Amino acid sequence: MSNWPDEQNNIYSFLRHSLEKSKTYDVVLETIINRMENIETIVNRMEAKKEYAVGILLQVVMQDKTETTIDELPSTLTVRDVATYLGISKATIDRRISTGKLKSYKDGKLRRIKREDLLEYIEALENK
Secondary structure (H helix, E strand, C coil), rough: CHHHHHHHHHHHHHHHHHHHHHCCCCHHHHHHHHHHHHHHHHHCCCCCCCCHHHHHHHHHHHHHHHCHHHHHCCCEEEEEHHHHHCCCHHHHHHHHHCCCCCCCEEECCEEEEHHHHHHHHHHHHHHC
């Protein structure tokens, strides 16, 4: 774990040593400004790359969502399939099932939802 006063003393020592060695404040100041500009450039590049990656990811998600119609889904779906299709959490689907808003049935230990029941649920949401 770093100790801030020690780091501060190290920075102070570095700056004092640099001033004594160069005998010019301007050279040290220019070096510090250049290093700060380099750091700022790196941070800006990282932010730009992150924004680009998020944009690509959103395009892929939206493309997948718009390309899949309800008729293309399998006749029976898992809770996770329904959550992915609707773009909501699995926990939300579990709550909708437990409250009776979304019909489902048990297939062994797994909970399944018929495509027709999902369509009914979507229509009920749209009619609210």
